[in-house]
Amino acid sequence: MSELVSVVVPAFNQADYLREALRSALAQTHRELEIIVVDDGSTDHTRTVCEALSDSRIRYVYQPNDGTKGIGARNAAMLLAQGEWIALLDQDDRWAPTKIEKQVACAAGRSDIGAVFCRVRFIDGDGRVTGEQAGPLPQGDVFHLLLPNNRYHAVSGMFRRALLPQIGLPHAQVGLADHALWLAVSRRAKVAAVDEALADYRIHAQGYQEAQRRAGGLLRFADDGWQLTMFGASLMHVGCATCRRGHARARRGATKSYLRALAAQWRAGQMGGSGRTWRSAWAASPRWLAMPWNLLPWMLRLAWAAARGLVTAKP
DSSP states (O other): OOOOEEEEEEESSOHHHHHHHHHHHHTOSOOOEEEEEEEESOOSSHHHHHHHTOOTTEEEEEEOOOSSTTHHHHHHHHHHOOSSEEEEOOTTOEEOTTHHHHHHHHHTTOTTEEEEEEEEEEEOTTSOEEEEOOSOOOOBSOHHHHTTOOOOOGGGOEEEGGGHHHHOSGGGTSSSHHHHHHHHHHTTSEEEEEEEEEEEEEOOTTSHHHHHHSHHHHHHHHHHHHHHHHHHHHHOOTTOHHHHHHHHHHHHHHHHHHHHHHHHHHHTTOOTTHHHHHHHHHHHOHHHHHSHHHHHHHHHHHHHHHHHHHHHOOO
């Protein structure tokens, strides 16, 4: 008997991209799908797009915007899911027709597999391919690898719905929700991967990647990363040296993220909040940052950024 896969799609004011995403889901060669679209308070034609596709597998749910940038909408869709697997599909991404079929086959007969991924292609706002994720992706017991770094894109992943009671929705309260979800899953189950690029991750002007490039976006990203680091710490194995090393790397990564945000603030002439950003950078990994070979290069970078910021700052 074919396994039902629940496709969860958070949507907000990108109806034309959403149409393309839903068509890619409906075109899957694995036909046993339910597609749950949770509209996070859109004011465009998102509802019309869902209704016009006229497929009984699409379930449209509207909720007022909750300010969580799609995390709440995705979680609401997960809680409505009835499938053996939950697959993530953001409104501006898309799938190759065989993605779900190959992932289900990859996990067939393997009850120890809690999540399955594939590689992704990168596309621009017009759908043109701009690159491809390098492989192979990590498989097996990947929790320690995920503590400092995430190799998986949301659009590439699906996980067993049976894990939800165990993990809850930790990604509802934690920044970088995708990474938090994969950490929670991999702490409890093994991971498999199909070594093919079967999903398209879109990078465009209204997307998360572009928002992150701005000074405020970099600071929010750093704060999210710190939240994630603390969440990962709560999942660590007691007395595990490998966990401790991974956590230390994650803390160093948080420090670097705060320093990048600080440099961007200074370049933009935003000196007012920079003290808080510097304190956060120091608190994340003080021993690493205090090493002269780490501190001096960053101080020189920040001095250069400050000089540019002071020159370009608006009166």
